[in-house]
Amino acid sequence: MPVIELTKKCPHCLQVKSVNDFCKNRTNKDGLQSECKTCSATYQRARQEKKKLLQKTMINTPQVLDVSRIDELLKGVDQNMALLQLAQTKNQELNKKLVEYASRIIELQNQIASENRGSH
């Protein structure tokens, strides 16, 4: 008959808790989840929040970006943010072109800015 441990240490909160404070998990050697129920709930919540945030980002990011919108995107906004937004597009081929195009615009803008600085 196997020895049944009545307590188990949670690797997350480092607390020794009763086995009742751990969810059952048949895939684990001791038949219990490695983290306690409290930590598990916290982890689940964090995961859900992350998922929600990701979904929100996906909705806000157009699947296919209109090339004519690049200037608009780059104008007056943080250029890095615009690039980030471009990098999140699903279409990788288009995405690559857009990022190339965007960095060229930034290069040109920097060039113009430095020329303006030089002449004034």
Ligand SMILES: [Zn+2]
């Ligand atoms: Zn814990």
